[in-house]
Amino acid sequence: MRKIFLLYINEMTKILRKVSTLVLLCVLILGCVFIPVIIRVSDYFIGITGDEYMTSAEDDRNIVVAQIKRIETELENIGTDGSPNQRRIELLDSKAESEFELERLNLLIASGYTDQTVVNFVVEAIGTLPQYRRTIRELEKIPSDLRSVEQDEYLSFCKESIDRIYAFPQNHDFESFVSMHKEKLRYDLSSIQGDRDRLFEVLSSKMDLMYKADPSGGTDGTVDYGHLRESLDYVTELKDSLDSGYSYVYDFSGERLVPLSPKEQKNLSDQIAIEEHKVISGVFVNKDNSVMAGLSNFFSVSFGKFIIAVMIIVLAGSAVSQEIATGSIKSLIIAPVRRWKIFTAKILSLLSIMVGSLLILSFLYRLMSLVVFGPDSMGDYMYINNGNVATLPYFVYSFLSVLIGSVDLFVFLLFAFMLSTVLRNTALSVALSLASYLFTGNIAQLFALLGIRKRWMDFVPFLNFDLHSDLFPFADNMLPDMIRQMQMATTASYRPGLLFSSVYLLVLISCLLYISFDSFTRRDIK
Amino acid sequence: MSEEKVAMRIQNATKAFGKNIAVNHVSFDLHAGEVFGFLGPNGAGKSTLIKMIMGFLSMDEGSIEINGFDRKKEYERAMSGLGGIVENPEMYRDFSGITNLTMYARIHENVPRERIDEVIRTVGMQDRAKDKVKKYSLGMKQRIGLAQAIVHKPAVLVLDEPTNGLDPVGIKDLRDILRKLAHEQGVAVMVSSHILSEMQMMCDRVGIINKGRLLDIKLVDELKSLAVGQYKFVVSSPKTAIESLGSAFDGKISDVTEESFGICAEKTEVPGIIRTLTASGVDIFAVSRTEGTLEDAYMQITGGGITVA
Structure with missing residues (x-):
């Protein structure tokens, strides 16, 4: 020993005295430091997540007022030269629409929400004002003796709702908004076919959760109402998928519905539990900084892993x-x-260099994201333990995740080392290993894109490298929506399963060794 | 140190590359305190044998015992008694000489820091030890290589062509170091070289190998006395003279000129040659003998001439 x-x-x-090692380690560190900084700086100048282009309510009002004037002028002209009736009706419709919009803007300005970047339930409620006005206008066109009981009820609901909306800027009664919203949902759903009760359940539970998470409805400034909604939209999406028993799959043949396996159903319900827990406990990842932090982490880790792969392959291929x-x-x-x-x-030293650089990577990217984007830009990893939501501190998660996500690196380390030992030709070993590393990185996605899902694929080595998705099934739940969608598009859909992959990898590693x-x-x- | 103490024992060492048997059942003992020269033409198998001793090549047959330890059974103990250079001394080029030595000494354990400085002084590299090896000349590499080979005080020191790249002063220094190591510290030194005069000055015993077989082992003095002399005959007609000698001296006649020829012969054969020549009517003006060298002995034992096996 x-x-x-x-x-x-x-x-x-x-x-450690090799120039190539030192240079690549420097590149790794520089990458981890500068990627977050570059993202932050570009956000400052270009505005990746900003909303600088929102106009004020007053500006919008001037536009609408001008629009109404134009319509009125045209109406007067029509009155004198006796143009067709159809055009007149169109003009009256758009005049009514513009007036509803004007009413919305006036109420916003009167309530002090001139700056349209502010989001809370009051603003959202005022936003629905034109809808109610429109419905009322439509219903009132029907003579009162011809209206059904339901239509009468709906009409009075709409009128009552408008009164409530006018009261919200003063009373901030979010509970009233929630019940109003649910009632409207019931009316809206009555016109569609299918399982109404299920849809009502899914959509109304979202409102309940919102109330639970923030009884002020975003008016007291403790919780970002917009982000809360986004999170809940995701929960709703998951619930809808779980309830329907299908999920969407994207490949060459287009978008398809695929029935959920029991494992996927379990995973979905776990994800829902986690997302709901996050909403209720107020841990949101959908902050503006989170999007940047998520982007930055994604690029830092991909970049870092690539540099480490090159370094390891060069070292092992020449060992x-x-x-x-x-x-x-x-x-x-x-x-x-x-x-x-x-x-x-030799094997141990190569392994230490690999694990060491992965440690540097996982520590550094997290540290930089803390420094550049703030401590609340990323939450801890959450998972389900005995039916309860448990958390893993981010630093621990980031190291484990980077390490487990680098199983492929270890295999390529051994592959390059084997070539170096057997061929005794550095250039050939390094070139072959690097080429296969670069090629196989995309093979899983290629299969997924072509929609191939066959048993023999279990034995394709590169499809067995992704233990990360099996061991950290809830990793995507840490990401803000934008990044999540970006990643969904690049994740391989076919995986042989954790047990099979582990055994397969063990056999593969033993053979190479x-x-x-x-x-x-x-x-x-x- | 007793001359008889066996530092390394090689028995039936055999190595074949395909059909070509490079080393064929070679056995010999290396004694503590001697400098043993290993001679043979190119391709005779001396490099192969040295690589087998140093652990580069596996042995098809036979055993090696170093310092009393069987290499097969107690590899690490046996190898810790061995130091050496195979072909050119190669080290980590980007490291200094001293770093190379430190790394090598580390594996041996129990080599104190002072010992490294000591061997650097021994080989006269104290001024350049901190320079990177890639800046060294071949001679400097040989010196640092030698320092590396002796840093752990091995009982057996094996050097493959150690005078390569050394200037005359360097060769003399090396000779002095090796003789001192052997005769004062009791190290068993084995060198291979193609420079025979060097071997003559450096070695106590010489082993001669050709076509994979160890032909003979002799003390250097013994070998010299055994050496066959070269006789120069100045005669009236060398052509007639050579014809009259017939087939008895085929291949032993050389340097034929208009008035003389040379012949390799035992001392006792000379009167017979003179009688034959006189009887054939050849006039003999002078007969002279050149001193026998190791080279002559070597030529004779290996069959006259450097043959590529």
Whole structure:
């Protein structure tokens, strides 16, 4: 053991003194530092997430007023030259619409919401004002003796709702808004076909959750109402998918509905539990900074992993062949140690460099995102433990996730090392390993895109590298919507399963190790 | 140190590359305190044998015992008693000489820091030890290589062509270091070289290998006395003279000129040659003998001439 340790120290000295290692480590660190900074700076200048282009309510009102004037002028003209009746009706309709919009804007301005970037339930309620006015106008066109009981009820509901909307800026009664919203939902759903009760259940539970998460409806400034809605939209989407028993799959043949497996159903209900927990406990990831932090983390990790892959492949691909080429292997062979110890020390040193750089990566990208985007830009990892939501601190998660997500790196390390040992040709080993690393990175997505899902795919090595999705099924729930959708488009849909993949990888790793071991310990060095 | 103490014992060492048997059942003992020269033409198998000793090549047959330890059974103990250079000394080019030594010494354990400084002084590299190896000349690499080979005080030191790239002063220094190591510290030194005069000055015993077989082992003095002399005959007609000698001296006649020829012969054969020549009517003006060298002995044992096996 002691000899292996001493050899290991020598191997580490050699690796850490290599110019290529040092340069790539610097690139890794610079990348982790500058990617978040670049994203932050571009947000400042371009506005990735900003809403600088929102006009004020007053500006909008001037436009609407001008519009109404124009319509009135045209109406007067029509009155004098007796144009067709159809045009007159159209003009009256758009005049009514513009007046509803004017009423909305006036109420906004009167309530002090001139700045349209503010989002809360009052603003949302005022936003629905034109809808109610429109409905009332439509219903009132029907003579009162011809209206059905339901239509009468709906008409009075709409009128009552408008009164409530006018009261909201003063009373901030979110509960009243929730009940009003649910009632409207019931009326709206009555016109559609299908399972109304189920849809009502899904949609109204969203309103209940909103009330639970923030009884002020966003008016007291503690919770971002817009982001809360986004989170809840996601929950609703998940619930809808779970209730319907189908999920959407995208591939070459287009968009298809695929029935959910029991495992997927379990995963969906777990995700719903997590999302609801986040909403109720007030842990939102959908903050403006979260989108940038998510983008930055995504790019930092992909970039960092690529740099580490290049570094590891270069090191492993030259580990034996270069020593033989330069003759420095001589001082290892003459040393009083069995060759398997040299082999072990070499593998261990490469492994340490890999894990070490992954540690640097996972620590650094998280640290930078804390510094640049603030501590609340990313939440901890949440998962389901015995039916309850549990959390894993982000630093622990980021390391484990980067490590488990790098199983492919380990396989390629061994592959490059094997080539280096067997072929004894550095250029060939490095080139072959790098080429296959770059090629196989996209193969899973290619299969997914072509819509191939066959049993033999279980035995394609590259499809077994993705243990991350199996071990951290709720990783996507940490991401803001925008990033989540970006990632959904690039995730392979076919996975052979955790147990199969683990066994497969073990066998693959053993084979690679055995071939290199046999070649290294038994072959002559001429 | 007793001359008889066996530092390394090689028995039936055999190695074949395909059908070509490079080393064929070679056995010999290396004694503590001696400098043993290993001679043979190119391709005779001496590099292969040295690589087998140093652990680069596996052995098809046979055993090696170093310092009393069987290499197969106690590899690490056996190898810790061995130091050496195979072909050119190669080290980590981007590291300094001293770093290379430190890394090598680390694997041996129990090599104190002072010992590294000591060997650097021994090989006269104290001024350049901190420079990177890639800046060294071949001679400097040989010196640092030698320092590496002896840093752990091995009982057996094996050097493959150690005078390569050394200037005359360097060769003399090396010779002094090796003789001192062997005769004062009891190290068993084995060198291979193609420069025979060097071997003559450096070695106590010489082993001669050709076509994979160890032909003979002799003390250097013994070998010299055994050496066959070259006789120069100045005669009236070398052509007639050579014809009259017939087939008895085929292949032993050289340097034929208009008035003389040379012949390789035992001392006792000379009167017979003179009688034959006189009987054939050849006038003999002078007969002179040149001193026998290791080279002559070597030529004789390996079959006259450097043959590529």
